[in-house]
Amino acid sequence: AQSVTQPDIHITVSEGASLELRCNYSYGATPYLFWYVQSPGQGLQLLLKYFSGDTLVQGIKGFEAEFKRSQSSFNLRKPSVHWSDAAEYFCAVGAGDYKLSFGAGTTVTVRA
Amino acid sequence: DAGITQSPRHKVTETGTPVTLRCHQTENHRYMYWYRQDPGHGLRLIHYSYGVKDTDKGEVSDGYSVSRSKTEDFLLTLESATSSQTSVYFCAISESRRDPTDTQYFGPGTRLTVL
Numbered sequence: 556a557q558s559v560t561q562p563d564i565h566i567t568v569s570e571g572a573s574l575e576l577r578c579n580y581s582y583g584a585t586p587y588l589f590w591y592v593q594s595p596g597q598g599l600q601l602l603l604k605y606f607s608g609d610t611l612v613q614g615i616k617g618f619e620a621e622f623k624r625s626q627s628s629f630n631l632r633k634p635s636v637h638w639s640d641a642a643e644y645f646c647a648v649g650a651g652d653y654k655l656s657f658g659a660g661t662t663v664t665v666r667a
Numbered sequence: 668d669a670g671i672t673q674s675p676r677h678k679v680t681e682t683g684t685p686v687t688l689r690c691h692q693t694e695n696h697r698y699m700y701w702y703r704q705d706p707g708h709g710l711r712l713i714h715y716s717y718g719v720k721d722t723d724k725g726e727v728s729d730g731y732s733v734s735r736s737k738t739e740d741f742l743l744t745l746e747s748a749t750s751s752q753t754s755v756y757f758c759a760i761s762e763s764r765r766d767p768t769d770t771q772y773f774g775p776g777t778r779l780t781v782l
Contacts, residue, residue, distance in 0.1 A: 561709075597776075598757060600773075604770065645709055653715070657702075659708055
């Protein structure tokens, strides 16, 4: 079965600084990978997804992620964070059976 | 935003009582899912449905049952609620006719407290 690890529970970043969130997955074949964001009290919104092709994926809100098969990673990045990026971020992996496995999440705090 | 509503949005109940949560979609998507969200665990799949009357278990299905009698509605029932089922419950939908990479769209969530 597939699984996801998000090593960082909480990250604090200054507004305007860059952000990188780590995601490591475990799955024997080519995975389908997703990043979701959850603002306080809200549901989850898809930021981006990868399933094939170019390993650098662009998403909404200025986010991008890079799939690295050799490292089993799918890290999320943003060059310059805004206060509105404060949220919880979830990485998820799908194995082609229409089900997703989620990581435990990383909470991002943005300081002025 | 995908047309997904969940009801109720908040519920407080007592141990041992049955509880039913409803997910309603207006997208005519085939797949529907129920997750629970707990701190330190992310989201965990409880049950999912791949069509009317077609359901299957997820990773944390014990103590939960589901039903789907119409495309638009997916019900989650806690047969006898326990304090360990205090959580935030999310419904999700995906079109997934042939493509398992189809995006799952999430509802706003239901916060359930079992006393």
